[in-house]
Amino acid sequence: MSDAQRGAAADGDLARVVAEGDRLALGELYSRHAGPCFALARRVLADRVLAEEVVQEVFLHLWRRPERFDPSRGSMRSFLFAQVHGRSVDLLRAETARRAREQREAFRSPTIDVDLERAVAELSEGEAVRRALADLSEGERGAIELAYFGGHTYREVAVLLELPEGTVKSRIRSGLLRLRAALIDAGVNE
Amino acid sequence: MNVPAPNDPELDALLGAYALDALDTDERIRVDVYLAGNARARDEVDELRESAASLALAPVDDATAPPELWDRIARTIQDDLAPEIGSGGDTGGADLAARRTRRLARSVRWVSLVAAAAAVAAALLAAQVISLHHRLDDARTTGEKDAAAAFVRAGRAAGARQVALAPAHGAAVARVVLLPDGSGYVKNDGLARLDAEHTYQLWALTGTADRTVAISAGVLGPNPNAAAFRTSPDVHGFAITVERSPGVAQPSQTPYASATLT
Structure with missing residues (x-):
């Protein structure tokens, strides 16, 4: 798939190419969705470093297990947001993360x-x-x-x-x- | 065969909170089992998750991912590929595509046990535990990183049997490789991190069809990566439950994920 084709491809088509090992297709999905994913993780976690960690995990997981995205069950954006949110909440509920967040938000x-x-x-x-x-x-x-x-x-x-x-x-x-x-x-x- | 689960108003009421990841672990597992047998509830969860995704459109002060983040992801992907490709090997797309194709083909052969989950769940509830859980001594001494490498090697060994453990609703979350001598390896492919009060626990399933016996293969911890274990080579399946830390002698929960060996 050429750069132009990637740029014009639908998310579902990119996901199929990712499953064939096309890292640039993953990069295209990253360029489309990483920003809002990062914003969501940062909003939930109130921690930039943890948010980066979550986004990295989610895109690496998409690379390693692309078949987990099922286009018949929703959009790529929803899939990624659900992954980001779930992992963020898991982190947040770890006691140490919660304590740190409460301290950071003490004056909010x-x-x-x-x-x-x-x-x-x-x-x-x-x-x-x-x-x-x-x-x-x-x-x-x-x-x-x-x-x-x-x-x-x-x-x-x-x-x-x-x-x-x-x-x-x-x-x-x-x-x-x-x-x-x-x-x-x-x-x-x- | 998976028997459709009748509608349950009590569990239906939890679907919104489920879609927002706002359930306790125990309730989340109950809903997972429910969704496995109820297509209407699954459809509703898909709809609710679309709503949740809309909420995520609300930005914080900076909706731009750090530029260096993609570099880290790309480096990790390269590291992932290096051991499989081998030093000096062909790193071209065709080789990678073939590798992916083989992996997906294996995934197809690994039976997704959505249908069997309910049956295994029922069996586990009545299971008799033969021995107390092991503590994955091999894993502790070997280390998770080595266990992950051992998992890959074991998968290529003669006579190795592999299964993908799937939750009641959804794709596989862990893989197990069992060698003929009873040594095995489990690798996390999507088990979410638990809170500090809970742990994943791996169970080897043996016995007869009408009387499954669950033998603890090890306590995996709240956020496992990979681990080694040893069990009887004649087990017919595996299951993972979520238990209170530090683990239990007998499964107290229905399986979060399970698989039968073929």
């Missing part, structure tokens, strides 16, 4: 709603995401953000929000489903 104010909406609006797809998020109830949005960006389990979220665990479970699920439907309507996701 957890006003996630404001940060999220402002940040999303800066992206090309952000406006649709922002509108979809705005349509969620405050309870849904808060539970999702604490779980996703805060790396908390839903049980921890329930404690933080002083709500029953069942309520938090329900809000996370219903919020994500409503977000998905809204983004499909807006043409952001297929």
Whole structure:
């Protein structure tokens, strides 16, 4: 595959070429997705070095086990984000990482709603995401953000929000489903 | 044969938190088992994960990956390839493609045990443990790096049998090579790092179809790489459970991943 072909290829086609041993195809996927992956890991971990480690692990894993990406189950972007998030949360939940993060964040104010909406609006797809998020109830949005960006389990979220665990479970699920439907309507996701 | 699991409202309620990686380890394993037999729930998780990915579009102050990061990844890939290619060998794309093709062909032969996971899970719950777990003495003395190299060598040995251990839902997360003399090696291919209170534990499965016996092959730790173990050469499969540290004499959880030897 030539450089021009790589540049024009869909993610799924690049993944197939990666499976044949084309490092440049992996490089193309890296150039497309490493930035947002790094941003996600850094946001969850609040640590640049750990975020680099996570992104490196995820792309190396894609190289070593490319067959784990199944295009029938979602986009490459979603696959990579899920890998990054899962590994970031695993790290975060290690006790040492959590202690360090708590120390780093000791002087932060957890006003996630404001940060999220402002940040999303800066992206090309952000406006649709922002509108979809705005349509969620405050309870849904808060539970999702604490779980996703805060790396908390839903049980921890329930404690933080002083709500029953069942309520938090329900809000996370219903919020994500409503977000998905809204983004499909807006043409952001297929 | 995998029997479709009926809808379970209690587990359905956990799917959102599952998609956000917001479940405790025990609950995550329960959902994994549930998803293995319920296509509707799997589809919902796929949808929920797409939603989660949309959340990740929100940037932090700097959404640019450090330039040197790709250099590190590329160097690691080169290091990965070096032992397989051999000194002075052909590093061309054709050779690599052939190697990849062979690896994928092996992957196909390794039975993905999504279908069998539920059966093994049920068997393990009733399993009788013959011996207490070993502590992977070989692995400790050999070291994980050496064990990883030994894993590769063992896979090429005559009579070696290989299996890929898959979770109830998803692709393989670990591979095991078992040699005719009962020595074996396990390599992590995707086991997520656990918290300090939990550990992965490898079980060798023997006995009959209706009475599986699980023998601990070793406690792998919360973030394993590769390890050596020794077991009976006549085992018919392997399973990995997530247990409370420092490990258990008898499996207390359904398998997180499992495989049968063919």
